Amino acid sequence: MVATVEVSCAWCKGTFSARIADRKRGWAKFCSKSCKAKKQEKRTGQNAVFHERREERRDTEYVGDEILDGMSDMDFGASDGGGYEHYI
Numbered sequence: 427m428v429a430t431v432e433v434s435c436a437w438c439k440g441t442f443s444a445r446i447a448d449r450k451r452g453w454a455k456f457c458s459k460s461c462k463a464k465k466q467e468k469r470t471g472q473n474a475v476f477h478e479r480r481e482e483r484r485d486t487e488y489v490g491d492e493i494l495d496g497m498s499d500m501d502f503g504a505s506d507g508g509g510y511e512h513y514i
C-alpha cells in the first residue's frame with residue numbers, strides 16, 4: 427500500500443492523488459505530463475520558443491536546399507552510371 431496525498435495541480439489546479447514520497451522529493455506537482463509541459467513552456471517564455479523555432483526553420487530550409495542540389499546531381503549520376511553497368 428502506497429501512501430498518497432491529495433494535491434492540486436500546479437497548472438490546472440485540478441486535484442489528484444500523489445505519492446507522499448514523491449512530494450517529499452519535490453515531484454508530483456502536476457496531474458499530468460501535459461500540465462507539466464505547459465507550465466514549463468510558460469516559464470521558459472513563449473517568445474523565446476517562437477524565435478528559436480523561426481531560426482530553426484530558416485536554417486533547415488537553407489541546408490535543405492543545399493542538400494537537395496547535391497542529392498539530385500548525385501542521384502542522376504548514380505542512376506545513369508550504376509544502372510547501365512548493372513544491366514550490361
Ligand SMILES: [Zn+2]
Pocket residue numbers: 435436437438439440456457458461
Ligand atoms: Zn493539471
